[in-house]
Structures are given as C-alpha cells and as structure tokens.
Amino acid sequence: NAGVTQTPKFRILKIGQSMTLQCAQDMNHNYMYWYRQDPGMGLKLIYYSVGAGITDKGEVPNGYNVSRSTTEDFPLRLELAAPSQTSVYFCASSGQGGGNQPQHFGDGTRLSIL
C-alpha cells in the first residue's frame, strides 16, 4: 500500500534552473495538496486540487505551477529556482469530503537552491 509517493527525495538546484517535483497517490483521492515547510513556520499551502483538471492557489503560490491531468498525479513545477524556494516540500491527499477527511502525506522532497 504505497499511499502518497514523492520523487525525488533530495535535490540541489542552481539559481534559475527549473524542475518538477512529482507526487502520486494510489488511494483514488480527489483532493491533493502541495505544502512547503520552512523552519518555525509550519506548513504553508502552495497549490491544491479538488479533482482532475481543477487546481487553485494556496497561500504561497508565487514561483510555482501545478497541473492535474489525472486523479493520481499532481506535479509541482518550479520555473526559475530562487534561493527563497529552498525548503522541504510535502504532497498530501485526502478523500471525498475534503476538510473532514484526514490528509495523507508523502515523505517530502528536500530542495536546496544554491
């Protein structure tokens, strides 16, 4: 039972490079989320999706893009990496009902921008 799978686990990028963080879930969940964790700041929502083809901005969307072409996958793209995007990124999913269902988290991607 894989749950939420994130790849890669670690990555170092140079300023200005681009990359895509992958997230896949096998629980047939409609809702998916991307968070970033900064020290002392808890989890901040970047983008979320309520189903395939539907995405919306969270609290800190600038510098990121998402797509949701399938129920299973919710990739997060960084177009022009900046040092401020150094963080740990978590993908999560939840079942029908959204907010009254627990979120299931992936193991995170640790990203450093140098």
Added chain:
Amino acid sequence: ILNVEQSPQSLHVQEGDSTNFTCSFPSSNFYALHWYRWETAKSPEALFVMTLNGDEKKKGRISATLNTKEGYSYLYIKGSQPEDSATYLCAFKGGTSYGKLTFGQGTILTVHP
C-alpha cells in the same frame, strides 16, 4: 489570512508525565479541526479530525477536545513516553475553503527518559 496558533511552542516533560497543549482558531465559519503528529525525518500523520462542538476523540494515551464556540482545541497525552516526542500540528478548515487547511506552527514535545 486565518490565524491558527498553538501553544506552547515547545515543551519538555519527563517520561510518565501527562501533558497538554492548545490550538486556537477562528470561532466563526468553523468546519473541521485536524490534529497531526509529526516525527523528525518523517511525514505528518493524522491523529484526529474533529467536526462537532464538544467533540472528544481518543487514540490510546492521546485524546483531544474541541470548543468551536470559543475557538480552541486541547490535545492531551497521558503518561508520556519517549516515543511520543514529536511535533504536534493542528489545522483549521473553514466552511468555504474546500479541503484547504490552515496549519498552526506546531508544538514540539520532547519526552525525556
């Protein structure tokens, strides 16, 4: 921007102590309150989802209560063990925000043997 605050920021207790911490959230437009346990180098894991005023949930030695009218939730750990050491996060969902949660900054609990 919703304000979800947790206190204390960190807590050190001895093995066997009982402890509790607080999550404060907006008292209007309430939909659900989540608690997560987050161990170092792991991902957050759901403890409870609470939706009704007066709700009490229990899982082993951990329990939680909810007061939506005054906007707070307490998490209790009875007889703390070193393996309870983790960051405990609460997250608030308002009525119009689909599945979006607003997380507090967490309470870091360290249980000393």
